[in-house]
Amino acid sequence: MKRGSYMEICIFCEGSYPYISGGVSSWIDILINEMNDKKFKIVSIMPSREENLHYKYTIPSNVIEVKTIYLNDYIDLNPNKKNKEPKLTKKEALEVKKFFRFCKDINWNLIGSIIHNKNKFGDCIEFLQSEFFWNMILEIYKDKYSKEEFNRFFWTIRSMFVGFINIIQNNIPKADVYHSVSTGYAGFLGVLAKVKYNKPFVLTEHGIYAREREEEIIRAKWVSGIYKKIWIEFFYFISIGAYKSADIVISLFDRNRKIQLELGAIKEKSVVIPNGIDLSKFNIEHKKENVFNIGSILRIVPIKDVKTLIRAFKLVKNKMFNVKLYLIGPHDEDREYYKECLKLVKNLGLEYDVEFTGKVDIIKYLEKIDVLVLTSISEGQPFVMLEGMAAKIPFVATDVGACRELLEGKENDDIGVAGIITSPVSPNDTASAIIKLLNNEGLRKNMGENGRERVEKYYTKESFIKNYNKIYESLR
Structure with a gap:
């Protein structure tokens, strides 16, 4: 050349x-x-x-x-x-x-x-x-x-x-x-x-x-x-x-x-x-609603272990009636798995509490989300976590890939935690972490600020x- x-x-x-x-x-x-x-x-x-x-x-x-x-x-x-x-x-x-x-x-x-x-x-x-x-x-x-x-x-x-x-x-x-x-x-x-x-x-x-x-x-x-x-x-x-x-x-x-x-x-x-990521896209003004909105930005595929998230949400729903789950992302990649998830939602009686959005503008949903969740069984360094952190939303995420590093920081990172790490394939762990965050507005705000600061500095x-x-x- x-x-x-x-x-x-x-x-x-x-x-x-x-x-x-x-x-x-x-x-x-x-x-x-x-x-x-x-x-x-x-x-x-x-x-x-x-x-x-x-x-x-x-x-x-x-x-x-x-x-x-x-x-x-x-x-x-x-x-x-x-x-x-x-x-x-x-x-x-x-x-x-x-x-x-x-x-x-x-x-x-x-x-x-x-x-x-x-x-x-x-x-x-x-x-x-x-x-x-x-x-x-x-x-x-x-x-x-x-x-x-x-x-x-x-x-x-x-x-x-x-x-x-x-x-x-x-x-x-x-x-x-x-x-x-x-x-x-x-x-x-x-x-x-x-x-x-x-x-x-x-x-x-x-x-x-x-x-x-x-x-x-x-x-x-x-x-x-x-x-x-x-x-x-x-x-x-x-x-x-x-x-x-x-x-x-x-x-x-x-x-x-x-x-x-x-x-x-x-x-x-x-x-x-x-x-x-482009930080300017995530300077979001949050809108408070009269329910707690839990979100997960993901593809509806097995590696994201959506079923664990749905089961965890059922446990949250048993403790807190005013909650809703948004599964934000496409569901056309594995139609059979999507059908299985729909069936699980129905079997758990959550049809009116869980929404599969399909592919949408995630910014509009981030405006109203209180806690973001990722229950993947395998990850790299998820863009969706960086985007959620940039929007100052605290995370609950499984201990896979770079999730712990993103939420807790690398060595010599003194910014503070931006969410809670849980065990993979554990509805109980996930539900407990979600409930902890929903019950503590100050903790959510602090973790959200930490997440934004970490993205600004490193990502x-x-x-x-x-x-x-x-x-x-x-x-x-």
Whole structure:
């Protein structure tokens, strides 16, 4: 890139921007909108074309390309192709075998270039129907899983890698810097882009991707027994590739940085850059109503554990009749879970006390909210907490991600607490904290002031953009 010309940054994201609203998508949207001197390309990984996706964000003018890759696009490939064997050297064949065994001493650059090369490797269907793959899987089965039913083992491994290979074999846009906003599939595209174009690769994790997948798989009904363990190992394994290959690994807070280092990130390449928000949007004048309004800004999805919040509200309602709960955010991402939440509300007799708002202007609701609540079982550094704190509203939040750091402060932060931390999946804990705040107006006011002060000092949009701009410019 010639100096003085604009920089092109390619962002890899998974299950988020521009199709799904939420914290990661908001983060990407802010980043792009605030960097008008740079051009962006978006590669968005989504599950299926059948979901009939629509943009949830207005695409900024400095985005010059949006490419969508679908995990299940392999179904369009011809399954009846004539058998084709991969054209691998002995060294390459050994590396592929190590990859399928999840060996940690793998050459990530080499394996990325091998899999991406369809002429050498075959497409995902050709490779998974090859004699090479069959013999390799037989060896792994005999060595490690011989007590399991082979047919189930074979199809588990095949389903695990067919989408992965299909994604890795997609064409990647050319750019000056590649930036993945998670590990996983998006992270591995970053590994590949660095190898293919010899350009810098930046990795930002909002949560810890592999741990989030682990939590989902543990609860999942579509997989059981030893196969849960294999899927979990797979996601941790491909995350290691992103950690090892990235030129810079960014976390939003210290706690997650330590986890990244434990999982394979290199200390010298690891930095912390917190989220930041536009404070001017949250200079809100609060309106007192004749009821206590409890709010939660969230997507209605399992990871937010909305059911614990609803159960906690029932306990609050048993003690205080003049309360209302607003669940503020979209409910179209997981319609089945939304229906389950509606059913729980009905079963608990709360139909007139709980409101699912859908996607709305949150400012209008923040004006009347007395206490904000977050009962997530996993988080990064939630934008919604920063926004609520900026609006001087006290929080009740589970002890996940950066929630404790946001409410209680980092080391040497003497501002004071901005809310109450509770245990995950604990309606009793959550209800007790809500009741404590509702019964003490002075405590609510004090915590609200502390929250605003902490955001002003550590979590501004200006600081967030300045830090990322500095990183991008250092990679010119």
